[in-house]
Amino acid sequence: MDSKKLFATLAILIIALSIAGFAYAHWQKIVTIKGEVTTGVLDLIIISAADDDTGIDPDYDKDVADTVITIDPEDPQIAHITITNAYPSYHVYFHVTIKNVGTIPAKLYAIEVDNPNECIYVEAWDGQYEQLHPGDKGDYSGYIHVLQCAEQGATYEFTVKFVFWNWNEVP
């Protein structure tokens, strides 16, 4: 064999080994960070509801109209107010206690009253003024007044929505 060829082959082999040796020569240790994020739950329900017509009509001396407020048995986020045999100037306050049953503090963002009836006055307000932390409960109230223009034998409907957001997003 040609000594030059042998030398060249040896040199190439050494270079190849040295490259391979360099590549496999380091030690390594991998530190891994695994991430898992579980989001909270924003959830509120009505735990009690009441009105101030407990017999004798508020501010009067007779029991004529009747107001009943109940929590929806299938969805405690909803309460229903039913007023029967109402008349002009009949008025009643209602109160609901809302509990934060979620895991995120909640804050009242808005109260939306949808009342297309000009002869029924409806308003609602925040009796809490504070955030509701998980497990906390707060009182919220409203007022309904039958105005003079109310028709006899008529039915009027309205909706009051207490809109809660996660506390940190409420301005």
Place this chain on the structure above:
Amino acid sequence: MPSVGHVKYTQRGEKESDKEMKTKMTALFATLMIALMVAGFAYAHWSKVVTITGTVTTGKLHLTPSFHVDGIEGTEGWLPEPEGKHVSYINWTIEGNTLTITINNTHPCLTIAGYIDIHNDGTIPAGLKHIEWDSTPYLRTEEPEPDIIELYDDTVNETYPIAIVGVGGNYTTFQIDPCETVYLYFKLHFEEALPQGSTYTFTGKFEYWNWNEA
């Protein structure tokens, strides 16, 4: 085959086109980012809505009058007279809330006694707000004492009344609750000054409101 100049011109055009495309892409990207930021802000909150639904059903204020006269069955008949004579005749009708009474062929010393009942057949208590009497223009009324009304026809006699009405009952003192009734008792006596061949008309309006406003 394109000339050298044409090739250079084409390459310069492609470079300008690339530059314009990059500018557009940058603008598009910036717009997208802003849109996402806005959308991200709008949808970032969680919300929970507690709803209260309300239904208000109003009641009904409705009153119905009825009328009866002592000694008469039904809604018409001869008024009781001495010796059982048939001289004066009375009848009445009720349409809605209006009671219309007609008395014909009356004469001095005739007395009519009866009741007007007002029944609440609605669902709301009623309270008497106002009573308004209207009559033949020249018929003058005086109230010499409570519950006594004297009727004068000044064209005939200014001194003596043509009739005297005594009224009573509980209609002014009680609200009428649903299903309840108040009454007005009256006794009408025609006096000696009553002229012959005359016609008098009168209207009484009893205005009731829902009790809490009356």
